Amino acid sequence: MFRPFSIYVGLRYTAAKRSNHFISFISLVSMLGLMLGVAALILVLSVMNGFDRELKDRILGMVPHATITGYENPIADWQQLAAVVEQDSRVIATAPFINAQGMLTYSGQVRGVMVQGVDPIAESKVSIVSQHMLNGEWSNLKSGEFGVVLGDLLARYLGARIGDKVTLVLPEASISVAGVTPRLKRFTVVGIFSVGAELDSSLAYIHIDDAARLKRIREGVEGVRVTFQDLFKAPVAAREITSTLDGYFLVSDWTRTHGNLFQAIQMEKKMIGLLLFLIVFVAAFNIVSTLVMVVTDKKSDIAILRTLGATPGMIMRIFMVQGIVIGFAGTLIGAALGVLLASTVTDLVAWIEQVLGMQFLSSDVYFISYLPSRLDWNDVGVIGGSALLISFFATLYPAWKASRTQPAEALRYE
Structure with missing residues (x-):
């Protein structure tokens, strides 16, 4: 050859x-x-x-791509706002939310926590939390029953399991005949999720109606969470969409919370x-x-x-x-x-x-x-x-x- x-x-x-x-x-x-x-x-x-x-x-499957919140007051007619936002071809879905920061206590253990009040059906369209349930069901979050879904690490720190009652302490004072006391509410653990990230140790979900009662919001929600087709275009897209809405709104996106x-x-x-x-x-x-x-x-x-x-x-x-x-x-x-x-x-x-x-x-x-x-x-x-x-x-x-x-x-x- x-x-x-x-x-x-x-x-x-x-x-x-x-x-x-x-x-x-x-x-x-x-x-x-x-x-x-x-x-x-x-x-x-x-x-x-x-x-x-x-x-x-x-991480970005759990945190909002972008949020639209009321300027000073809750968004009363959030359904109409969500319908307008979802008309944009760049948007996948929206979901209402009410956030609160506080402490969860159980059996002598105390842990700081970010509590998100959500609509379970709408939230499953914009978040992966319902796909990562270890125990219990995501659908167990029901209005008026004051159930809570905890992150796996958070539940371990507290030693809480399904069916246990944990106490949420909010940094807001209530005035009663006994004097000024922090706002307390007992919740029943109805689910535990795990996404294998730091959010497992600091995040808890409750029903949005229960969150409204807890924060004494009589009408509406604090904001609307928006999930986009392309998360890298979310910052620009969120501001463009917000500029077309009637009224004053605050807009935030994932680059401010997890961009670094x-x-x-x-x-x-x-x-x-x-x-x-x-x-x-x-x-x-x-x-x-x-x-x-x-x-x-x-x-x-x-x-x-x-x-x-x-x-x-x-x-x-x-x-x-x-x-x-x-x-x-x-x-x-x-x-x-x-x-x-x-x-x-x-x-x-x-x-x-x-x-x-x-x-x-x-x-x-x-x-x-x-x-x-x-x-x-x-x-x-x-x-x-x-x-x-x-x-x-x-x-x-x-x-x-x-x-x-x-x-x-x-x-x-x-």
Whole structure:
């Protein structure tokens, strides 16, 4: 079978067992360094993509994309406002809410909590909480029954279970014959949810009618929650929609509450990717030192090939083939290893946590309690292509030096 001369000789040089074992060792180190750099880069970017996905799906699936609230007073005719907002093609759904901050107490335990009064049916259209119920049913939130759905971590802190009665303390004073006392109300735990995020430790849901009675809102709601098709367009879209409404309203969006977390993840992804890419650079440029030593070791061979009629271009291509083979092998093995690790790192870390009896990511510190991963084939393509391109450029100088070898000088002392 016909093969170009440069490729044939270059592959023979690459596959041949060199007499200089140090050069062989350096070649192996170059390939392993490139392999580890590519694998680490794919793995870390996949983990950062996983955090990004979890932020969008879990955190931003629980918090509002945007809220429209009354300027000074509750929104009395919120149904009409919601109907107008939902006419916009960018809006998926809306839901009314009444928020309150307070403390939940049970069996001597006290925990600060954000209480959201919601319509269970409408809320299930704009939030993922109904899909993550551990115990009880989301539909158990009924008007007038003063039921509460707690986050999993919050329920654990309090030691509360389904059917237990917890006391909500609001930071608002009530004046009675006994004097000034904080506003208290007992709620029955009817459900426990878990989204695997920090919200599990600080969020509780009650029916919106019960919240209105608790906050003494006689008519209407505090605001309307809006969920958009594209959450990244929510800030602009929410303000555009609000500007068309009659009356004065306050508008807020997720970038004010969780935007800094998302921006931090994006920044970390870029910086970590840049730092790890330096590993690929270092490993790829080890190919330069490898080929320089190979050229020095093969000077007599180069001279003989030149006297037999090989052109400088042929000699250059021979050593380029060697460098490209090292780079291709390291990149291919590294990409395969990186894809394998990125696909299994979540289960692998969970197994290690189980074996060691410890948790690496705690919801008390991080916004999720496990290590996520999402493999992006575009990242794999960019990393692999960049590594191959760097490897190619790393071969140019040593190959050019080989092509400049003078036969007479190389064979003078042979």
